[in-house]
Amino acid sequence: MNREINLARMEEGQTGIISRIIGGRTFRLKLESMGIRPGSKVTKVSSLFNRGPVVLHVSGMEVAIGYRMARRILINTQSSERSL
Amino acid sequence: MKVLLIGNPNVGKSVLFTRLTGIQVIASNYPGTTVTFKKGFFKLHGEKAEIIDVPGTYSLTPTSEAEEVAVNMLDEGDIFVCVIDATRLERSLPLTLQLLRRKKPMIVVLNIWDETRHKGIHIDVEKLSELLGVPVVTTVAITGEGIRSLVEMLPKAPVPYHEALTESQQWQEIGEIINQVQTVIHRHHTFIEKLQDFSIKPSGGMLVALVVLSISFFVIRFLGEGLIGLLFEPLFEKGYKPLLITFSRYLGGEGMLHEILIGNLINGEIDFIQSFGLISTGIFVPIGMVLPYVLSFYFILGILEDSGYLPRLATLLDLFMHQIGLHGYAIIPTILGIGCNVPGILATRILESRRERFIACTLISIGVPCASLHAMIFGLVGERGVKYVLIVYTVLILVWICLGLIMNLATKGFTPELFIEIPPYRVPVFTVVIKKLWMRIKSFLKEAVPIVLLGVLFVNLLYSLGIFQFLAKLFAPVVNGLMGLPDEAVIALVVGFLRKDVAVGMLAPFNLTNQQLVIACVVLAMFFPCIATFVVMLKELGWKDMLKASAIMLAASVTVGTLINLLWP
Numbered sequence: 001m002n003r004e005i006n007l008a009r010m011e012e013g014q015t016g017i018i019s020r021i022i023g024g025r026t027f028r029l030k031l032e033s034m035g036i037r038p039g040s041k042v043t044k045v046s047s048l049f050n051r052g053p054v055v056l057h058v059s060g061m062e063v064a065i066g067y068r069m070a071r072r073i074l075i076n077t078q079s080s081e082r083s084l
Numbered sequence: 085m086k087v088l089l090i091g092n093p094n095v096g097k098s099v100l101f102t103r104l105t106g107i108q109v110i111a112s113n114y115p116g117t118t119v120t121f122k123k124g125f126f127k128l129h130g131e132k133a134e135i136i137d138v139p140g141t142y143s144l145t146p147t148s149e150a151e152e153v154a155v156n157m158l159d160e161g162d163i164f165v166c167v168i169d170a171t172r173l174e175r176s177l178p179l180t181l182q183l184l185r186r187k188k189p190m191i192v193v194l195n196i197w198d199e200t201r202h203k204g205i206h207i208d209v210e211k212l213s214e215l216l217g218v219p220v221v222t223t224v225a226i227t228g229e230g231i232r233s234l235v236e237m238l239p240k241a242p243v244p245y246h247e248a249l250t251e252s253q254q255w256q257e258i259g260e261i262i263n264q265v266q267t268v269i270h271r272h273h274t275f276i277e278k279l280q281d282f283s284i285k286p287s288g289g290m291l292v293a294l295v296v297l298s299i300s301f302f303v304i305r306f307l308g309e310g311l312i313g314l315l316f317e318p319l320f321e322k323g324y325k326p327l328l329i330t331f332s333r334y335l336g337g338e339g340m341l342h343e344i345l346i347g348n349l350i351n352g353e354i355d356f357i358q359s360f361g362l363i364s365t366g367i368f369v370p371i372g373m374v375l376p377y378v379l380s381f382y383f384i385l386g387i388l389e390d391s392g393y394l395p396r397l398a399t400l401l402d403l404f405m406h407q408i409g410l411h412g413y414a415i416i417p418t419i420l421g422i423g424c425n426v427p428g429i430l431a432t433r434i435l436e437s438r439r440e441r442f443i444a445c446t447l448i449s450i451g452v453p454c455a456s457l458h459a460m461i462f463g464l465v466g467e468r469g470v471k472y473v474l475i476v477y478t479v480l481i482l483v484w485i486c487l488g489l490i491m492n493l494a495t496k497g498f499t500p501e502l503f504i505e506i507p508p509y510r511v512p513v514f515t516v517v518i519k520k521l522w523m524r525i526k527s528f529l530k531e532a533v534p535i536v537l538l539g540v541l542f543v544n545l546l547y548s549l550g551i552f553q554f555l556a557k558l559f560a561p562v563v564n565g566l567m568g569l570p571d572e573a574v575i576a577l578v579v580g581f582l583r584k585d586v587a588v589g590m591l592a593p594f595n596l597t598n599q600q601l602v603i604a605c606v607v608l609a610m611f612f613p614c615i616a617t618f619v620v621m622l623k624e625l626g627w628k629d630m631l632k633a634s635a636i637m638l639a640a641s642v643t644v645g646t647l648i649n650l651l652w653p
Contacts, residue, residue, distance in 0.1 A: 012285070033142035034505060035175055037255065046285040052403040053412065053502045055284050059174045062280070062508075064399040066411070066501025 003077050007070040008054055010044040016077035017041055023072050031073070035059035042075065085133040086160055087238065090183060091167035092176050093140030094507050096195045098122075099225040099516075100167060101137040104235070108523045111516075112389035113507050114416065115140060116434035121157060128238060136161070144182045163189045163241050165234070170194040170222065171203050171508070173266055177258045180216065185248060189241035190218045193234060197222040204269035212265045217244040226513055276509050283393075284506070289400040296393060300384050307380035308459070312372070320356060320372045328354050328364060344544055350593075357464075357592045366540040369460075369589050370533045375525075377459040381423050382524045383517070390512035390520075394419065395504055402502045408488025409443045409495060410435070411502045421448040423455050423524070425617040429624055439497035445621055446491065446633045449613040450640060451484030453584075456532065460588035461605050468598050476605050483610060483644055487636070531616065532583070539582040543575070543590065552578075567607060567645035569600055580608050582615055599652045603645050610641040 004019055018040050021028050031037065035058050045055040045062065054070040056063055065073075089097045093115030102108055105124030111117055122137040141154040158164075166183050168176040173194075183190060192213075200207060213220040219237050223230030249257065283292040328346060332354060335342040346354060347361030356368035388394060394416055402412030414435055421428025425448055432444045453461065465472045492499075546552050555578060556563075556571040563574045572594060580587035591604050612634070613621060622630045 029143070029145055030503070032251075033145075033178070034503070035178075039255070045281060048284075048286050048289070048400060049403050052286075053399050055399060055506065060172050061175050062284075062506040064284075064395070064402070064412075064502055064504050064506055066402070066503060069501050069503065 004074050005077060007042070007044065007056065007065075007073040007075055008047065008067055009071075010075060010077065012044055012046050014077060015041065015043045016075035018073060019076040020074040021072060022074065027069075027072070031069075034063055035061070036063070036065075036073065085128065085131065085162050087128075087133055087135045087163045087165060088138055088157065088161035089136065089165050089167055090138050090154065090158075090179070091140060092142055092169065092172075092179060093505065095140065095167050095169040095172075095176065096225045097137055097140065097167050100165075100193070100195065100223070100231075101135065103225055103228055103231045104135055108519065109137065110520060110523065112394075113392040113510055114389065114395050115505050115507070116413075116416075116431075117389075120433075121153060126235075128235065133238075141179065143179055158186060158188075161188060163191070163238060165191050165193055165238075167193045167195055170197050170200045170207060171205060173205075173207060174258065174262050177261060178254065181246075181249065181254055181257065184216060184218070184244045184246050187243055187245075189243050191234070191237055191241045192216060192218055192220045193230075194220060194222045195225050197230065198224045198227075202274075204271045206267045206269070208265040212261070215261050215264065217246065218242060226516060280509055283396050284399060286400075289396065293397055293400055296388070296397075300388065304377070304380045304384050305462075307383065308377040308462075311376035311379060316372050316376055320368060324367075325354060325356075331363075344541070347544075357589050360540060360543065360590070360593075362537055362540050362544075365586075365589060366537045369585050370456075370529075370536045373463050373589075374456045374459045374532070374585050375528070377462070378423070378455045378528050379521070379525060381455050381458075382521050385419070385423060386517040386520045386524075387512045388419075390510065390517060392507040392509045395506045398504065399502065399506065406499060407492065408447070408485060409492030409499055410440055410447075410488070411499055413502060413504055414440065414444045417444055418448055418452055421452040421454065422458070424528070425449055425452065425454050425613060426620050428452065429617060429620045432624065436500045437497060439495050440499055442625060442629050442633070443488065443491045443495060445625060446636055447484055447488055449617055449621060449633065450487060450610045450637055451480055453480065453609045454614075456583070456585035457588065457609055460585050461609075464588060464592060465601055465605055468601060472598055472602050475602050476609075479602075479606050479644065479648065480609060483606075483640065487640060491636075535615070536583050536586055539579055539586040542582060543579055543586070546575075562642060566642065566649065567603055568649040569604055569607075569645075570594055570596070573600075573604055576604065576608060577611055580614065581612055581618075584608060584614050599649070603648050606648065607641045607645040610637065610644060612637055612641075 018038050020038060021031060040058055043057040045057060047054050051067045053064045053066055089101055091097050098109050098111035098118050101122060101124060104126045107124040109122050118137060118139045121139060124135050125132050126135055138154045138157055141151040144155055164183055166180050180192060209220050209222060221230055221234045221237055223234060282288040332342065332346045337349065345361050345363050347359030347364050350358050354364055356364055359365055398412035398415045401415050405412050405414055417428045417431035420431050428448045429445050432441045435441050435444055461473060461476055465476055552575045556574050559574040560571045563569050564571055576587045576590045579590055587608050588605060596604060
């Protein structure tokens, strides 16, 4: 079953496909320059404390991203795709 | 002929630059080590060619100041060398495809080639070259592998022809290229990868940070003290001092020249700290006291930088750093500032907003003592007991935090959020670490020693002209009345503008109480940056913000000095 949640709320180790990015063109371009765009496969590595940055794996690299930005990235997760 | 080295941050452009030109530049394993471009020359078929190390950028639509520098330089180049981290091919392709459409002769370099094998990545180089329409060279810049074929290939670089792409076409093309040239063999996670994940999780990260920072601290102290005890002290006491004594006798033990070169004899003997002559104290302070700590600090810093740990520390501290108006990445300039404030201030260019840069620069110059200052504090305050060294550092850390909290509330604007690439861990290469250490030591000797000598000369001059005595009287109400220091301490504060190590050294003959010594060290650390730091800060911030920063420094140091004086048990 498909479920759309934001990156900040994903669980550690969960994998999904980016479905939407909420924000203006500048914001989208900024994310895109690091390979974060709709269609990219991402795996969440960790959340640092409550409202701290989120670390994720995307297109072969590790990226740390602020909490508020992470909330604007929506992910399609499939319950079957969960891996730890 | 201008050759541009262009690529994502942290793909090894600076190492490649050093390989091609022989010019040593600082390179590390984190994005943003190069904040301005570096130029150099190398021989290309007997002709002199210019080569430029461009700051790393992720795309040609810049999002930060450092990236803008990179993009603006493209038109100047005659040949593009697009440097790619071979272990992260997919990551580099957007920029590569954009560069291919600039209609300039181009070569693609797959750097860090040796690591693809360990990572189970296989790249079909010929196919990649065919798809991109330009030659592809594989290199290991750190060992020099492949550099020769790169140089041979340069004059033959073709101008690629590709039709313009829309954004979605670009991503589609990247997907196709990856499908055709790259195969990744699935394998189990290595120990390093497990450690990578562990050290970026909250609990594991805290544990790793604690271990890394305490080991670093103890090794720096151990090496620094070891160097002093085993090498520098015997060298000065047994080797240099007898020479000075002979020279002092030859000069007759007094007189103008003796005063300037050797200084005052303390109980008939030369005292390396108190005599205050050019070739006694002027040589001993930078070489005998400060250099051992500069050596040990930069050795450890080099290892930390090349391991790739620092961006992880930055991510871990991000939430806390936001409280003081910065984001996590500001910890990197701050750590550089512990060695010397100058590179620390320059490194604040990796921060995006002006507000952040102002806060970071001010905090570094006030609350982060440089290696020279550390060495002097360990040396002079350490003699009175570890307790007092701890007080000095606790106060400075509290000042750094409190000022940050205040500036966060008082400075206009907002702090952008953290958004950084975290490099993989790499085992630092010993020879590379030593080379970097040597570069930093050279620049310390070249830049610090002359100013120390100038400082000592300046002190002797102003003493004999009576200017210090005048200043001491003038500032007595603040220095004596508020902070409880002897009037002459104002002299040390003035000299602190030239060099902080000389200034702390000047405190030695005043016979200060423990309380006074602690206050004097804290105030000296906070009071005003040394001249070298002042000059770069002025350049980076401009007059207006520099004035603001200076006002904050003065107010903060007098307040804190007074507070310690009042609260001392």
